[in-house]
Amino acid sequence: MLEDKQIIDLYKSGNTEAIDILIERYKDSLYKFCYHLSPVRHDADDLFQDTWVKAVQHIETYDTGKRFNTWLFSICMNTYRDKYRKAKRWLDRVKVFFSNDEMQDEFDDMESPGIPVSEYMEIKEETKILRDSINSLDDTFRIPLILFYFKELSYEDISHILDIPEGTVKSRLNSGRAKLKKAMEVKGFGR
């Protein structure tokens, strides 16, 4: 299997289709990140596309000594900050409110083979509370949580992506967990 660095070299030397290999390789992890960043599916799709376009446009600036996924996630993060976070908060809320159909995502659509309907409904409700609670957190705490629970990134990677010291990452994770727990309890999780 070709390494990321080799694929990028191929791409730089004119083999434009080489980038498709990278898109295939990182499609799931990047999309998952976009999806958790932007609760509306349509925005997640746009963010995913914009990230790849920016990555290709700035491929010359990629330092081959660093991990490609860290670089890619940084681009995604900056794109999100530039384009999406600037949107007025009320507008986001209105969009989320009116896009309940779009929110019929993988979690909601999951089948319930072998478990009673009441239990399935309970799981579904809890998932919704969890998702709403995560989305209600400030980005300062929400983004480190998302990055951390991917299990693909170390504290060091997260600190590079967010451009903050590792100690700050850890403290934001702890505060994020505490705030999330509180938000979930307020919303009635587990009752």
Place this chain on the structure above:
Amino acid sequence: MEDEKLEQILNEYFMQEISPSEKLLKKTKRIVQTSRSTKYVIGLCVLFNVLILNACISLIFVAPFSLLLKLALYLAFTGTTNLAVLAIYLYRQKIKDFMIKEQLL
């Protein structure tokens, strides 16, 4: 809620498989390819236009034509080259296929 319980819930939540649709992937790949070729096409257009402008400036100084004719010539040159570049861009895939078929690439 216990910390361990929260940890378990978060792990389960973020472990769910979420994949982009095939449609989105295809669109992304197409946009990424286009975004790079667009850069080259713009560069090529700028280069051609600068070359023609230089040629025409020289022509204006030396040619024994009327100013109107020189202007018409300039517009004809730029129009033709820009259309040629645009045509190459639009038919890039067919040109590439042809060159591969003829073993030129």
